Amino acid sequence: NAGVMQNPRHLVRRRGQEARLRCSPMKGHSHVYWYRQLPEEGLKFMVYLQKENIIDESGMPKERFSAEFPKEGPSILRIQQVVRGDSAAYFCASSPADTGTNSNQPQHFGDGTRLSIL
């Protein structure tokens, strides 16, 4: 009964490199959310995806950041040309679709990926 799986747990990159963070939602969940947690701050919403669709990307920086949730495989958060300010913990959450008795389902969180930029 696996929960939300994120990998890697820790990722170290040098400035200018690319970072790829993966998230496999809980079984049966079709909605994925990405959040960023900066030191001493709460989680900030980045993007909400369903299979093959970006529903809300209002929290994504306009440049260098992208996200996808393909028909097969995990959701990927991609950061190009990383900078020191990208150092943070990135959390993924998933929920089932709101249908009938499953309406208003809470989001279940993964363990996060801690990204460190040298």
Place this chain on the structure above:
Amino acid sequence: AQSVSQHNHHVILSEAASLELGCNYSYGGTVNLFWYVQYPGQHLQLLLKYFSGDPLVKGIKGFEAEFIKSKFSFNLRKPSVQWSDTAEYFCAVKGPSSASKIIFGSGTRLSIRP
């Protein structure tokens, strides 16, 4: 603008003391309210949630929260804390549809002295 305020950044209590963590929100329309807990080095776990009905909701590990609509508040309470309650606590608000994103407060760090 939608926002969540947690006024206490760090709370220090002794074991068996009573706990109340404040949470106020600003959100137009129907809201769903949550408290999440993050133990050191672990992921967020849902403590309790409010969608509708009885404004006093009970969660896991003896926690409860009361939704007071007139005060836009959703304070978390526990009558007697334990050392194992040491963690960071996040209040969050969300609209009613699945397309609504969760807006988190900045968190309250709770330290319990044994």
